[in-house]
Amino acid sequence: MKAVLRQLARMSVLVLAAGLATALLVRWSPGALIDEREMDQRLSAESLASLRAENAANRSVSVVLMRYFRGLAHGDLGYSESNHTPIAALIADRAPVTLQEISAGLLGAWLLGLGFAIPAGRFRQAWAYDAAVSTGAGLLLTFPAALLAYLCLAAGAKSNIVLILVLAPRIFRFSRNLLVQAYGATHVQMARVRGIPEFRILAAHVLPSTTPQLLALAAASISMAIGAAIPIEAICDVPGLGRLAWQAAMARDLPLLVNLTMLIALATTAAMAVSKSFEPPMDADARR
Numbered sequence: 001m002k003a004v005l006r007q008l009a010r011m012s013v014l015v016l017a018a019g020l021a022t023a024l025l026v027r028w029s030p031g032a033l034i035d036e037r038e039m040d041q042r043l044s045a046e047s048l049a050s051l052r053a054e055n056a057a058n059r060s061v062s063v064v065l066m067r068y069f070r071g072l073a074h075g076d077l078g079y080s081e082s083n084h085t086p087i088a089a090l091i092a093d094r095a096p097v098t099l100q101e102i103s104a105g106l107l108g109a110w111l112l113g114l115g116f117a118i119p120a121g122r123f124r125q126a127w128a129y130d131a132a133v134s135t136g137a138g139l140l141l142t143f144p145a146a147l148l149a150y151l152c153l154a155a156g157a158k159s160n161i162v163l164i165l166v167l168a169p170r171i172f173r174f175s176r177n178l179l180v181q182a183y184g185a186t187h188v189q190m191a192r193v194r195g196i197p198e199f200r201i202l203a204a205h206v207l208p209s210t211t212p213q214l215l216a217l218a219a220a221s222i223s224m225a226i227g228a229a230i231p232i233e234a235i236c237d238v239p240g241l242g243r244l245a246w247q248a249a250m251a252r253d254l255p256l257l258v259n260l261t262m263l264i265a266l267a268t269t270a271a272m273a274v275s276k277s278f279e280p281p282m283d284a285d286a287r288r
Contacts, residue, residue, distance in 0.1 A: 010269070102229055185205075230264075
């Protein structure tokens with residue numbers, strides 16, 4: 001119970017710190033105090049004065065954050081000036097698109113990563129296959145998510161393909177090492193000598209021994225998918241939370257940016273907390 005409370009407290013601190021850092025970065029960014037609406041020649045002197053008074057009231061980060069947390073306590077996430085829509089409605093409208101994209105990307109990445117990692121772990125003597133697949137994964141890792149998104153957009157591929165290409169090499173490299181160790185265990189060798197089918201060896205001996213590490217990797221891959229979804233959605237024009245965050249950053253929409261940053265930080269810290277809970281405990285010699 002204490003460990004759970006400690007994790008919740010840690011997550012709360014990190015989420016609040018992410019929101020505060022976002023507010024400070026937006027407030028002190030170049031041009032943050034300039035409102036393009038003041039350049040409209042059609043505005044009267046009274047309209048300009050009202051607009052400047054409104055901007056002056058929103059320039060204090062402490063005032064904006066106090067107003068935000070006061071509304072948050074009542075379930076009000078605020079109003080997006082750049083979209084002219086309540087922020088809660090924006091998030092509710094865009095979140096299903098991002099969740100569907102991340103789910104499809106994670107499923108495809110795990111199928112592809114494990115699909116290449118299992119033969120590499122089983123047939124360790126097939127060095128040509130292992131070298132070719134490892135080289136391909138290493139090359140994909142050198143490409144930023146934004147560049148892969150641009151190339152897939154130019155080729156007419158869906159954004160899910162980009163997320164698969166971003167995550168699959170990481171899943172392959174980590175799971176390959178685990179499977180090589182698992183297939184090299186003595187009891188696995190004995191099972192093969194006794195004539196047990198390879199599929200049964202994989203299901204009954206190899207995968208169970210690597211389950212804690214694979215579950216930790218699965219939780220960590222969710223965090224990686226969330227981070228990669230922002231540039232992918234922005235470049236591929238996917239109407240999800242990633243593109244919404246990009247648009248909010250371009251428009252310096254502070255309330256929307258703070259909400260999205262805290263939401264992403266919450267999802268990321270939760271995924272990492274789950275990942276840590278699946279990590280096998282270290283023995284006394286490893287701690288030294």
